[in-house]
Amino acid sequence: MSRVRHLYVHLPFCAHRCGYCDFVTVVGRQAQHRAYVDALLAELALEGDVLADRLDTVFLGGGTPTFTEPEELARLLAALPAADELTVEANPETVTPDLAHLLREGGVNRVSLGAQSFRPHLLRVLERRAQPDDVRRAVYLFRDAGLDNISLDLLYGIPGQSAADLASDLADALSLEPEHLSCYELEAKPGTRFTHAHGGELERQAEAMEGYFEAVVDTLTAAGYRWYETANFCVEPDRAGGRDLRAQHNLAYWRGSDYLGVGVGAVSTVAGVRRRNLPGLSAYVDALSAGASPRREVEVLDAQTQACERLMLGLRLDEPLATAEVNESLDHVALERLAANGLVELISNGACDALRLTCRGRFLGGAVTAELVELASA
Ligand SMILES: C[S@@+](CC[C@H](N)C(=O)[O-])C[C@H]1O[C@@H](n2cnc3c(N)ncnc32)[C@H](O)[C@@H]1O
Numbered sequence: 229m230s231r232v233r234h235l236y237v238h239l240p241f242c243a244h245r246c247g248y249c250d251f252v253t254v255v256g257r258q259a260q261h262r263a264y265v266d267a268l269l270a271e272l273a274l275e276g277d278v279l280a281d282r283l284d285t286v287f288l289g290g291g292t293p294t295f296t297e298p299e300e301l302a303r304l305l306a307a308l309p310a311a312d313e314l315t316v317e318a319n320p321e322t323v324t325p326d327l328a329h330l331l332r333e334g335g336v337n338r339v340s341l342g343a344q345s346f347r348p349h350l351l352r353v354l355e356r357r358a359q360p361d362d363v364r365r366a367v368y369l370f371r372d373a374g375l376d377n378i379s380l381d382l383l384y385g386i387p388g389q390s391a392a393d394l395a396s397d398l399a400d401a402l403s404l405e406p407e408h409l410s411c412y413e414l415e416a417k418p419g420t421r422f423t424h425a426h427g428g429e430l431e432r433q434a435e436a437m438e439g440y441f442e443a444v445v446d447t448l449t450a451a452g453y454r455w456y457e458t459a460n461f462c463v464e465p466d467r468a469g470g471r472d473l474r475a476q477h478n479l480a481y482w483r484g485s486d487y488l489g490v491g492v493g494a495v496s497t498v499a500g501v502r503r504r505n506l507p508g509l510s511a512y513v514d515a516l517s518a519g520a521s522p523r524r525e526v527e528v529l530d531a532q533t534q535a536c537e538r539l540m541l542g543l544r545l546d547e548p549l550a551t552a553e554v555n556e557s558l559d560h561v562a563l564e565r566l567a568a569n570g571l572v573e574l575i576s577n578g579a580c581d582a583l584r585l586t587c588r589g590r591f592l593g594g595a596v597t598a599e600l601v602e603l604a605s606a
């Protein structure tokens with residue numbers, strides 16, 4: 229079996245819970261951070277033999293990885309396998325000079341900073357703790373520590389956000405010259421405080437979001453960023469000294485590569501089997517401190533499901549997707565029709581046929597992909 233080259237590590241602790249978030253998180257619990265890192269390392273020791281000797285990517289996501297007690301975060305970083313890309317998600321208000329140096333000394337070479345917005349009234353709606361100046365300060369501190377691959381997360385579609393607010397958010401983000409930007413439409417996650425308070429508003433504004441999405445893409449591509457995935461943008465190699473600044477870890481997901489996930493609630497996909505650790509923190513820590521694997525759901529992915537996922541994820545990218553990889557879930561009649569309508573581009577390259585969405589197809593995104601997939605499974 230070929231070895232897995234991508235590792236996700238989940239750090240669930242946050243200073244508080246933002247109303248719109250449904251990730252696996254717990255508030256505070258500083259007294260448990262040590263036991264949790266012990267559990268992560270124990271899970272890695274149990275599962276890590278699927279990993280290659282040297283990894284392409286490691287991603288520490290959350291939660292708020294940078295809220296983890298510093299000595300525990302440093303201990304974890306020191307124990308992780310080496311990787312070409314080591315990313316940590318960071319919340320702006322947690323970034324201090326010491327934290328930035330801790331990350332750098334721990335081998336981190338990419339940070340993903342949750343800015344979300346630079347407008348104080350929108351940060352209030354999101355219940356964010358960081359103010360716009362915290363985001364700027366965090367970027368400067370990372371730069372001072374020598375980090376030269378910084379990504380900013382932005383949200384659009386926040387209730388009360390005008391088109392002018394969005395333009396200002398994009399301008400503020402661009403003025404920090406990040407290597408990478410992720411711009412997500414705010415989703416109403418079922419059962420969250422935010423959906424209870426604002427779900428109706430999000431539904432009413434859904435149509436306006438197409439215009440917001442186009443504004444994001446137009447602004448960032450005009451500023452010289454490559455729109456390489458539906459919600460993700462990076463500085464082009466010719467402006468980056470030839471570096472490929474796409475998020476290599478996420479690229480592995482979108483390309484359907486295998487990955488190992490460790491931590492509470494973490495997901496792994498290895499050799500057609502998906503495993504999801506259950507979300508309870510205490511049960512996770514207790515199982516591993518007793519030398520057992522954490523409880524998890526296991527799903528065997530059949531060939532059609534794998535092809536369907538490959539199609540849905542692969543078409544989010546700007547690179548061609550080999551037709552042979554997705555034939556099992558592809559409706560060829562729909563494909564011809566969508567190609568004739570200028571939504572899908574068919575690329576014939578000798579023996580290998582491939583497809584990708586055109587620019588217009590990418591703006592319609594999920595709707596075009598759903599048509600290709602749905603008809604196949606009907
Ligand atoms: C796992 S979260 C954690 C990042 C970090 N703790 C923070 O709050 O910035 C990663 C990203 O997912 C996005 N996200 C979280 N909830 C979302 C939602 N309801 N809709 C769309 N994007 C969301 C945010 O942009 C966030 O930066």
Ligand code: SF4
Nearest residue numbers: 242245246249290291
């Ligand atoms: S959005 Fe980030 S900081 Fe807020 S609760 Fe979710 S993971 Fe924690």
